[in-house]
Amino acid sequence: MSELARLRWKCRRGMLELDLLLGAFVEHGYQRLEPTQRSQFERLLDYPDTVLLEWLLGRIQPTEREIVQLVDKIRASAAT
């Protein structure tokens, strides 16, 4: 529980777009990730906001395949 709470706070970002995308994913998508994907998500959160924005809005594709898959999952879970 506290692990999820810690991640939830790490999803508080400097940009509204990231708050919405990461905040929705940590509530609804994160629990369904495999343990290795969970640690990748944690690593993803360490990237600067501007990099995350480019990835999550689909403007630039990350170079690592695992991150690409994760970014796709987050984009797919974006609530309409």
Place this chain on the structure above:
Amino acid sequence: MEKRSFDTLIIGAGGGGLRAALQLSQAEARVAVVSKVFPTRSHTVAAQGGVNAALANVLPDNWHWHMFDTVKGSDYLGDQDAIEYMCRAAPRAVYELEHFGVPFSRLDTGKIYQRAFGGQSRDFGGDQAVRTCAAADRTGHAILHSLYQQNIRARTHFFDEYFAIELVHDDAGYFLGAVAMDISSGEPLLIEAKTTILATGGVGQLFRTNTNALVNTGDGMAMALRAGIPLQDMEFFQFHPTGVAGKGMLITEGARGEGGYLLNGDGERFMERYAPNAKDLASRDVVSRAIATEVREGRGVGANRDHVLLKLDHLGADIVKKRLPGIRDMVKTFLHIDPADTPIPVYPTAHYTMGGIPTNRHGQVVVPVQQGAEEPVPGLYAVGECACVSVHGANRLGGNSLLDILVFGRAAANHVIEHLKHQRYHQPIPADALAPALQRLARWNRQARGESIAGLRAQLTKIMEDHCGVFRNEEVLQEGRNAVMALRERLQDAGIEDHSQVFNTARIEAMELENLMDVALATVSSALARRESRGAHSRIDYPERDDQQWLKHSLFNLDPMKMDYKPVRMQPLTVESFPPKKRTY
């Protein structure tokens, strides 16, 4: 309670807080910065535009012209001494950033690139000026990261993921630091300081539709209010006409500039009725109010008829893809629609807080003393969007907000450095000075049942959007104020089920809502009281600016609750005053 002591405590790690911290650390003061999120995740990171400075790298320019534009843009509510100071200091602020490592875009000549922005002129209202320095479209990010790295090098002490609960002051009104909570452990910490600088940013989260990050809950403004400091000019809030409905992200004017137009629920191009000539390219406040009016009168779109549509599909897929790629990416990601095929649901979105904690041009918080002139509050400073210097007055120019945080972050720090020379020891902290912070913490550890925080927050932001947004008159504002007062009462009965200590975000969100509630009351009360239209504050029942009655700053006091006013500082430092004129562009 554990205690740590510093020369200066800075609350907030955006550009204003970090610029002040760097100046102080370089002067070998002991500086603590408290930030509720990791510093480089502060909202400064989202500033794309740039920094205004009359460098004259592209076209002739002059700080005095920049000053004129800022005074005029403020609709004459800006303090002209502070504006002169800022515009004169701007070139130096930019060169300092360059020195700190900000990678400004370059002209072919090697000089810093500058771009044209709205509201900027040459020769006191003449042709367009080119004044805004930018690091591509990520100026805020570049500034924030450079300042953070410099602070690490200068050994500024960071309390990352600490939430400031309440300011600490003695009975004589001397500010002595703050109580903050370590979010990771739930433990409170007393941070004792000879001087405290508030740099907590704006409060866009007051409104349901806004462009701000979730962290922008006005924490510093609310702490100041509860400590007996009034808030100034809170009725002035900058809105953009087109945000993504229900979410808030900005869709730039460029979309309408390319030929996009707005439709109501009847499929009507309604801007033709409100502005027969300019139509969808009418000024921001006209377009914003037209959208709100359509929705109020039942001509909105969607299940709740609560937004209108921005139509771009007639432009053709090529134009949308080539000229508006950023908007297309964003809309596709969040709405799963392609604006090249489907219109975008939009509604006016809250963007920037012009009002805030009243300060002078040294960043010192100032309050009126009885009937006399205002005086600095000992030990307390405020900079950036949480402060009201006031350089933005009733409306802010693009490119002036990053400039504001840099110039006044530095100015406040310099004033603090002088002050510290004369104050070598900490003042004693009376035992009862910590009571408000402890009560606030205990309150959310006690009550488990009651109304939900998320539910109350949703109601507050909806009330503010409907009653204190772009459509304002006496009746609407009075209803809004009553509703905020009633909701604020209900917050007393709210509870949170989670009383754990480690990363208890429910408790943080409850305290953020308390902060929003207090600042909402300041905002709607100030808007109700001001019976004129000036800058961003537009009253349909008082459509004209009224300099006879209202060329003055509003001050909202929380306890006892009342409005107060003070004159605008019309006298600049060295040049002649710009007297109020009708503001036309």
